[in-house]
Amino acid sequence: MAAKPTLPWSHACWHVLRIALSFSLIFLDNTILFFTALLAYFPYFPYLRLRQKRNVRFYPKTILITGIGTPHGLKLARAWAAEGHRVIGADVTDLDLPIRSGGSMSKALVAFYRIPKDHYISRILDVINREKVDIWIPCSPKATSIEDATARQMVESRTGCKCITFDENLAICFAGESFTKFVTERGLPVLEYHRVQSRDSVHKILHRSPSKSYRISRATPTANDRALLLPRRTISKTYTCLSEIQITQERPWILQQQFRLGEVFADLLIVRGQVQAIKVRLSDAGWGSSRLDQALSAAIQTLMQSLATKCGTRSTGHLTVRLMIDEEFDAHSVRHSIYIAGCSSGAKVIESLLHDIPCPIAGYLSVFPSNPVDSRSITASLSSTPKKFPRAAILPAAFLHFSLLHFVLTLVEVAGSELARLLFWKDPLFTPLDPLPWWWEVHIYRPLREVWMMVKQTREAGLKGY
Known part of the structure; x- marks a missing residue:
């Protein structure tokens, strides 16, 4: 029998560090919770609800938000509750941890459900029928866009609930390389990508688009191969460069359009074929x-x-x-051209879309034909792509590749980053009128989850030893 391995100490150190940091602020956070809890004697968003009660045309909807434990899911729930709607929260669980997430403790919710990952679609349908849900917004990162699309087909065929997720056809299209074909067939500008098998085909592409820049490389490059930029400054230099390349059907090359001004991400809420919210994220903070x-x-x-x-x-x-974004030159002018290079869909998009902007409640309600919104009144918001600190697995990597001193310095850096996340004014779960989700997440859910992860990893390490 092989020796029973134990959990690597670097992984255990990581879990213990997060637990210790969580409890290091418990006395301060308890004080903050006590004073903010005094606000609980006041009605939740009283002025908004009083205004809505006076509006005889206001009919509250029942909203189901899965992934209520995420910051963007909780933000949506609070926004819907502030408008006077009835909000149901749910978390998709793939762990046996019996502790609820911080978002589930929000006073914005009237009910909360735990949905096992193995029975995702059936339980979603059960909750929608039980609570008579009008709109379902999936925010859980544990469910794929394909799973949400399958659930939408089941829900909308059996209930009157509207689902804010793409159907199966679009979800499959947006999830793979077929998106390029999908966009091209509809006449929209796409970043060019060609698999060329002769020099003549390269010349035809360059002649067809003289204002564009391309990069050509082998389809199966080796370590010493370098990509070449085309076209050259003169036509003769372009011909000379291509004459030195052997392009055949057996050895094809890849000709890909280059962009000279960088990349941009557009986060969208699309409802019934209309853009109801858009945020343009610029990769360069100077834009x-x-x-x-x-x-x-x-x-x-x-x-x-x-x-x-x-x-x-x-x-x-x-x-x-x-x-x-590319910069294309004509004889007497220069212009910026925009090309579509790819996409992603699903619940993970909501986090980027709702970061630092109000929730587009009216846009979501436009899923009902009786609540139209003129898309011409929608304006795009500009922001820079936030830089995320790579926390996962940094401690083992630091220990294996650097000296002990560097490991200690990395440990201090990670501790500082984790500690900053625990500060209430930097935590997206915290609001003065609803502080319990923040406190519960920091001091109950996360520490117990870290303990559970240590136990699970220890068991898995033990099973591998036999």
Whole structure:
């Protein structure tokens, strides 16, 4: 029998560190919770609800939000509750941990459910029938866009609930390489990608688009191969460069369009073929301050509306589109051109879309034909792509590849980053009127989850030893 291995100490150190940091602020956080709890004697968002009670045309909806434990899921729940709607929260669970997440403790919820990952679709349908849900917004990262699309087909065929997720056809299209074909067939600009098998085909592509820049490389490059930029400064240099390349059917090359001004991401809420919310994320923090950038943002919004319209009236969901900005030259002018380079869909898009902007409640309600919203009144917001600290697995990597001193310095850096996340004014779960989700997440759910992960990893390490 092989020796029974134990959990690597570096992984255990990581879990213990997070637990210790969580409890290091418990006395301060208890004080904050006590004083903010005094606000609980006041009605939740009293002025908004009083205004809605006076509005005889207001009919509250029942909203189901899965993934209530995520910051964006909780933000949506609070926004819907602030408007006077009835909010049901749910978490998709793939662990046996019996502790509820922090978001489930929010006073914005009227009910909470735990949905096992193995019975995702059936339990979603059960909750919607039980609570008479009008709108379902999936925010859980534990369910894929395909699973949400399958659930939508089941829900909308059996109930009157509207689902803010794409159907199966669009979900499959947005999840793979077929997106490029989908966009090209609808006449939208796409970043060019060619698999060329002769020099003549390369010349034809360059002649067809003289203002564009390309990079050519082997389809199966080796370590010593380098990509070449085309076209060259003169036609003769371009011909000379290509004459030195052997391109055949057996040895094809890849010709890919280059972009000279960087990449941009457009986060979208599309409802019934209309863009109801859009945020343009710029990869360079220096963008967004000039009138030219504002014009670029408006052009991106126009392009995204064209994409949404050509997806059809059944297209409803969240979508992030990756765009490339190129600078193309004519004889007497220069212009910026926008090309679609890829996309991602599903619940993970909501986190980027709702970061630092209000929740588009009216946009979600436009899923009902009786609540239309003029998409021309929607304006794009500009932001920079946030840089995330790579926390996962950094301690083992630091220990294996660096000296002990560097490991200690890395440990201090990680501890500082984790401690900053625990500060209440930097935690997206915290609001003065609803502080319990923040406190519960920091001091109950996360520590117990870390303990559970240590136990699970120890058991798995023990099973591998036999």
